[in-house]
Amino acid sequence: MTEGLLIAIIGAAVAAILGGLGSAIGVQMAGKASAGVCSENPDLFGKVLILQALPGTQGIYGFIVAIMVMIKLGLLGGSPAQLSTGEGWAYFGACMPIALIGLISAILQARTAVSAIHMTAKQPEASAKGMTMTAMVETYAILALLASILLVLGL
Amino acid sequence: MIVPMKKAKLVVMKDDKDELLKSLQKAGVFMPIPLPEGETAGDAAQEEALLQRAEKSLKLLKKFREKEGLVRSERVVEEEEFTKLDPLRQAMLSEIEETDMKIAELESENETLTEQINYFLPWRDLDIRLSELSGTKHSVFHTGFIKPARKDDLALAVLEAGGEYKELGLGADGLAILIVNYVHDDAEVMEKAKALGFLETNLPREERFVSEIISENEDKIKENLKEIERLQAKLEEFARESEKIEVLNDQLASIGALKKAPLKMTLETVYLEGWVRSDQTDKFKKAIARAMDLYDLELVDPSPEDKPPTYTKNNPLVTPFEAITDMFSRPSRYDVDPNPAMSFWFWMIFGMMMGDVGYGLLMFVLFLVLIKIRKPKGDSLKLFKLLLYSSITTIFWGVMFGSYFGYTINPILLEPMNNLTDYLVFSFVIGALHVITGILLAAYANIREGKWLDALFDQLSWILIILGLMLLLLTSIMPSLLGLDSIGNLDLSFLQKLEPAALPLMITGAAIILLTAGRNKKNIFGKVFGGFLELYNITGYASDILSYSRIMALSLSTAIIAYVMNILAEMVMGSFIGYFVAAVIYLIGHVFNLVMGLLSAYVHDSRLQYIEFFGKFYEGGGEKFVPLSYKLKYIDQIQDQDAKQEVY
Incomplete structure (x- = not known):
């Protein structure tokens, strides 16, 4: 294994780790708020569950980029590519948008989700509005995902 | 397409009020709006109270209901059945509540009995009646608890003075002890006992043995449990008929909605104002005509100050x-x-x-x-x-x-x-x-x-x-x-x-x-x-x-x-x-x-x-068109051609 390949793998791993970490923290924050709401009004379970799931997508995005790197480098079957150190760093850099923005946006999105869950507790019919507000934060995770995907494919 | 609204202004004789509202509710095309200095058609407090009780009972019965199958069948109720309040249903509601209350009473009684058992348990082996603890001319009886570690010291203190010492069961406060002293030694011994941490407890002076009390309580608990089981079986039976309460629930909600309809009354007449979809004016007029002959109706377009509700009508795919x-x-x-x-x-x-x-x-x-x-x-x-x-x-x-x-x-x-x-x-x-x-x-x-x-x-x-x-x-x-x-x-x-x-x-x-x-x-x-x-x-x-x-x-x-x-x-x-x-x-x-x-x-x-x-x-900000109609939560459909229902 070349040093370049090692660096690229670390990049892919970091994308999966940070995205997953952000989502785990985010879903946990929103989950606590949901549990609180459900203790008062169990009927709202369906509505708050959707809001709780929203910060969960960044983990998936990080995972997707990691998989794309693996496919691109022939790590899933076939022989791994022999990357130079420079190429390795290029892959590492390509993974960074979703790794960093995934981590941060998941946590920030979770804060919005928590507020939206509280809003749903007071006004159940407003849950769709809360969903939209929460999804606004995710826009930047999606843009980061696109940046990472296009970079990985462009390499 | 957004259906334009017409503002309806309707004056009828006071005697026709109830008939009119019923007919309008059945048609479900008219959304009455509150008027300045207006009032409501009636007082819905009674219905609301009953409705709350029905909802509570349904929640209770849900626990006793058999699991619903995957396939849900639609519930259709005849209009005749729906518009008449069946007193049997209200009686059933009261009976459900009574049964539930009895269960709660029995359960709390059992709790008290269990507490009593726990209280007496350390004294179970006391071989005299509780009333005999009052003592005799020459002896004084004491009951109380001591920490197990101190029991030997206590026993020594009592026996030294020639008294009697008996260990009984272990309770939360320590070992239950019976002490019998001669009258003239009593004060001295008890002082020592207190110094050792003896915690005196006065047992109620009943004409019974402790073991008797315990077994009596246990029997009573068993009896109560049997009764609870019987009552729960009764609730299960009610649960099988919970449809009746569900119909009652929808009936009450509908009557409540009717009574809460806003209007304005004078000595002889009643004035109603509200919104009608412009494509339903004929239905609306028919509903009024069905209720009475004498009325004054005016249908006008909304003025710029008005805020009519919105109804969108699109093809079924949209x-x-x-x-x-x-x-x-x-x-x-x-x-x-x-x-x-x-x-x-x-x-x-x-x-x-x-x-x-x-x-x-x-x-x-x-x-x-x-x-x-x-x-x-x-x-x-x-x-x-x-x-x-x-x-x-x-x-x-x-x-x-x-x-x-x-x-x-x-x-x-x-x-x-x-x-x-x-x-x-x-x-x-x-x-x-x-x-x-x-x-x-x-x-x-x-x-x-x-x-x-x-x-x-x-x-x-x-x-x-x-x-x-x-x-x-x-x-x-x-x-x-x-x-x-x-x-x-x-x-x-x-x-x-x-x-x-x-x-x-x-x-x-x-x-x-x-x-x-x-x-x-x-x-x-x-x-x-x-x-x-x-x-x-x-x-x-x-x-x-x-x-x-x-x-x-x-x-x-x-x-x-x-x-x-x-x-x-x-x-x-x-x-x-x-x-x-x-x-x-x-x-x-x-x-x-x-x-x-x-x-x-x-x-x-x-x-x-x-x-x-x-x-x-898009601006938005419209209000929902909510016509006066039957409020159906459990019923799917009321069997009648012209009835239009709001399903929620």
Whole structure:
């Protein structure tokens, strides 16, 4: 294994780790708020569950980029590519948008989700509005995902 | 289409009031509105109290109900049965409450008895009656607790003085002790005992042995438990008939709604004001005529100060998508109904985001079966139908992308995982078309009000710019920058002929904006620079269109996860157990992907409608049209031709 390949793998791993970490923290924050709401009004379970799931997508995005790197480098079957150190760093850099923005946006999105869950507790019919507000934060995770995907494919 | 409303002003004789309201409720076409210094048709306090009791009882009976089967049958109640309150049902309600109360009483009695048992338990082996603890002429009895570690010291102190010492059972406060002292030694011994930590307890002086009390209590508890069981069986029986209470619940809610109808009364007459859909005025008049002969009715168009409620009427394919708009904000009477256009785009974009034939088929079967066997009502029915319809576009785009449960077979348009940039550009094209639709609707709203010039200056100008930009992107930017002259298998060379039009389109649009956008500004400065300011909005339109990249991102994420699940499953295949594990991976992996995909597609598709699409033309802020009607929570339908019900 070349040093370049090692660096690229670390990049892919970091994308999966940070995205997953952000989502785990985010879903946990929103989950606590949901549990609180459900203790008062169990009927709202369906509505708050959707809001709780929203910060969960960044983990998936990080995972997707990691998989794309693996496919691109022939790590899933076939022989791994022999990357130079420079190429390795290029892959590492390509993974960074979703790794960093995934981590941060998941946590920030979770804060919005928590507020939206509280809003749903007071006004159940407003849950769709809360969903939209929460999804606004995710826009930047999606843009980061696109940046990472296009970079990985462009390499 | 937004159905125009008519304001109805109705005067009837006081004696006809009840008959009229009943007839109106049955017809369900009239939405009464509160009047200044008005009142309500009656006092609904009694119904509300009863309703609360019915709801509480239903909650209670739910625990005793047998599990509902998967298939739910529709409940149809005859109108005759529904409009008459059956006293037997109220009696049943009281009986349920009584039974529940008795159970609670018995349970609390058992709790008290158990507490008593626990209290007496350490004294169970006391072999004298409790009343005998009062002592005799020569001896004094003491009962109390001591820490087990000190018991030997205590025993010594008592025995030394010639008294009697007996250890009994262990309680929470320590070892239960009986001490018998001679009268004249008593004070001295007890002082020592207290110093050792002896905690004296006075047992009630009953004419019984402790063991008797305990066994009596135990018998009583057993008896109570039997009675509780009998009462619970009774509740189970009631639970089998809980339909009766459910009907009662809907009856009470309906009567309550009737009594809460706002109106105004004079000595002889009653005055009602409210809204009627303009396509239902005949039904409304018929409902009044059915109730009485003598009345005065006036139907007028809403004045500019009025805020009529909104009712949107669309074809059955569009109706489920109205839920998406209503969640954002209902249209006001000045809005263009966004639903027909929005439903088409929601439908299309949803399909693109899911984009897999396998998932589309799964959705189709799943939601069709859910609708058929669960027979949902109201908003859930709309949501299920929306997803059912969207399964068709999911299949359509699945074929276009050649995606079948993540396996690629013969893509017609493009293959998301291999034609990423093509897909990105394609998303932008879809976005531009969606945004242009929004601008066209804004133009339509202007034209409808006769503001032709506004439509030309404010909307057409932007459409020209966006069209020009897209043309430029497809014909020269994309080929030169990305080396693409097609989107997937879609050859774009036919656009080359149009390429010379791109710049003129943009320049014309920009010129219109520069010249006209400041036309409503007061001073000359504003008139000149208003154009530049408006032109600056190009950044807004650009970011709107870039936002559609989420179509490609979500579509890709569904595709990649499906692909990964397939790879994982293929890895373990080979042996018999391998095939089994692979089947599990396929099943769990694809179901997970389908659920997450549905959630993302629903949320982000809605967002594209709310922000990028509605932002161009839609105001909203309308109120829901809620006519006076039967309030049916448990009943699906009331068997009557002209009855119209609000189902919630």
